[in-house]
Amino acid sequence: MGNETLTITDNRTGRTYTIPLTNGNIRTMDLRQIRKDPDDFGVMGYDPAFMNTASCRSAITFIDGDKGILQYRGYPIDELAEKCSFLEVAYLLLNGELPNQGELQEWEGTIRHHTMIHETTKKFLEGFRYDAHPMSMLISTVAALSTVYHEARNVHDAKIRRLQMARLIAKMPTIAAYCYRHSLGFPYVYPDNDLSYTENFMNMLWKMVEPKYHANPIMAKALDVLFILHADHEQNCSANVMRSAGSSQADPYAATAAAAAALSGPLHGGANEEVLRMLDEIGSKDKVPAYVERVKKGDVKLMGFGHRVYKNYDPRARIIKWTADQVFQVTGRNQKLDIALELERIALEDEYFIKRKLYPNVDFYSGIIYQAMGFKPEVFTVLFAIPRTVGWLAQWEEMLNDNEQKIARPRQVYVGAAERHIPPKTNAALEPAAIGA
Numbered sequence: 053m054g055n056e057t058l059t060i061t062d063n064r065t066g067r068t069y070t071i072p073l074t075n076g077n078i079r080t081m082d083l084r085q086i087r088k089d090p091d092d093f094g095v096m097g098y099d100p101a102f103m104n105t106a107s108c109r110s111a112i113t114f115i116d117g118d119k120g121i122l123q124y125r126g127y128p129i130d131e132l133a134e135k136c137s138f139l140e141v142a143y144l145l146l147n148g149e150l151p152n153q154g155e156l157q158e159w160e161g162t163i164r165h166h167t168m169i170h171e172t173t174k175k176f177l178e179g180f181r182y183d184a185h186p187m188s189m190l191i192s193t194v195a196a197l198s199t200v201y202h203e204a205r206n207v208h209d210a211k212i213r214r215l216q217m218a219r220l221i222a223k224m225p226t227i228a229a230y231c232y233r234h235s236l237g238f239p240y241v242y243p244d245n246d247l248s249y250t251e252n253f254m255n256m257l258w259k260m261v262e263p264k265y266h267a268n269p270i271m272a273k274a275l276d277v278l279f280i281l282h283a284d285h286e287q288n289c290s291a292n293v294m295r296s297a298g299s300s301q302a303d304p305y306a307a308t309a310a311a312a313a314a315l316s317g318p319l320h321g322g323a324n325e326e327v328l329r330m331l332d333e334i335g336s337k338d339k340v341p342a343y344v345e346r347v348k349k350g351d352v353k354l355m356g357f358g359h360r361v362y363k364n365y366d367p368r369a370r371i372i373k374w375t376a377d378q379v380f381q382v383t384g385r386n387q388k389l390d391i392a393l394e395l396e397r398i399a400l401e402d403e404y405f406i407k408r409k410l411y412p413n414v415d416f417y418s419g420i421i422y423q424a425m426g427f428k429p430e431v432f433t434v435l436f437a438i439p440r441t442v443g444w445l446a447q448w449e450e451m452l453n454d455n456e457q458k459i460a461r462p463r464q465v466y467v468g469a470a471e472r473h474i475p476p477k478t479n480a481a482l483e484p485a486a487i488g489a
């Protein structure tokens with residue numbers, strides 16, 4: 053086995069085991085052979101919240117949290133944001149390579165072809181209350197797509213699978229825009245396939261009575277960049293849910309709805325909405341120090357700060373700051389930016405945040421941009437879900453094609469009562485004979 057091994061001595065038995073290392077990691081199943089006696093179950097890893105457990109091998113996204121590196125299929129995120137469109141990046145994430153011109157044209161054509169949603173799905177959306185949260189509508193509507201595409205259950209048929217993936221990527225902006233317009237009471241706008249992916253999304257969001265919607269190119273580029281930044285983030289909470297739900301061979305609409313549900317929480321994709329609420333609560337720049345004190349006392353969390361993986365600056369936050377400058381040239385500066393910058397300045401100098409390696413994450417500035425673009429905070433997570441659908445689908449397909457994967461089923465360490473038995477009943481009135489049974 054050479055040196056790529058780990059030697060473990062079980063001090064309970066004195067026995068020694070040699071465990072192979074692959075890419076520097078052990079397979080936790082190799083720990084099972086370590087037993088006190090033949091009846092013993094064997095040693096397991098106990099790892100709540102997967103702090104140090106890899107659940108898969110993946111070739112999609114690479115993150116080095118200490119160095120602040122994010123790459124999709126080997127390409128640095130800043131290069132992709134600068135030089136590629138969102139659909140090129142989507143193709144890269146799904147296929148492993150950037151498309152050539154012909155492949156890109158075909159891919160864009162495929163996505164255009166599937167942007168419409170079935171009229172029954174539109175009617176389904178109309179049934180939601182006027183004040184329904186857009187993310188709740190999105191989750192339910194994505195799940196409802198499986199009522200339309202029955203063949204989606206054939207998850208092992210590559211052709212059928214790819215068709216559903218294209219449908220999901222194409223229909224997500226349509227569903228998201230309909231959820232948004234529903235919450236405003238505006239009529240739905242059908243897709244305009246003359247337009248690019250993001251321009252068409254803007255068209256479905258904001259077109260009113262003008263015959264043709266013309267997107268502002270700076271805003272369209274900014275949205276495209278934001279979509280690229282949010283497209284994948286390796287084994288985050290929602291990607292893990294996508295893989296886990298998909299591992300039961302549920303259809304991709306059901307699995308994507310499950311992933312979107314995971315994304316909706318305030319500790320994940322819901323954080324950008326919470327950042328805006330927090331900035332509203334703070335109110336002005338001079339109130340920032342008092343708020344930071346509350347955070348340090350543990351009364352509140354600084355939303356948009358901290359990350360499970362990044363313990364250095366989140367590389368996406370840097371690109372987002374640049375994007376914010378572009379957007380503010382069109383929309384005018386969002387006043388919340390001053391509060392956010394002051395929060396960042398104070399927090400980055402403060403021992404509490406330095407010690408815990410808490411830096412702004414992608415959500416800290418994205419909400420400020422979205423608000424400047426005219427979105428209500430309730431829609432922010434929906435904007436996150438559109439591009440992340442690509443990442444979920446790439447992770448899902450990789451999982452299905454991985455021979456080592458099976459239905460995801462973690463172990464537990466049982467800490468409940470030992471076997472016990474119901475004592476004989478003492479109240480005679482409740483005895484079966486007494487109640488005439």
Ligand SMILES: CC(C)(COP(=O)(O)OP(=O)(O)OC[C@H]1O[C@@H](n2cnc3c(N)ncnc32)[C@H](O)[C@@H]1OP(=O)(O)O)[C@@H](O)C(=O)NCCC(=O)NCCS
Binds near residue numbers: 347354359414
């Ligand atoms: C993202 C997040 C869930 C990661 O959590 P995690 O890896 O489990 O980190 P922990 O919760 O163990 O935090 C470690 C320490 O930092 C503190 N901490 C983490 N995030 C914090 C925040 N946003 N504000 C204040 N303190 C924070 C914790 O209280 C803990 O302190 P302690 O050691 O004194 O108990 C967490 O940082 C968070 O809740 N951030 C705010 C929500 C957010 O922006 N989410 C978007 C992620 S892209």
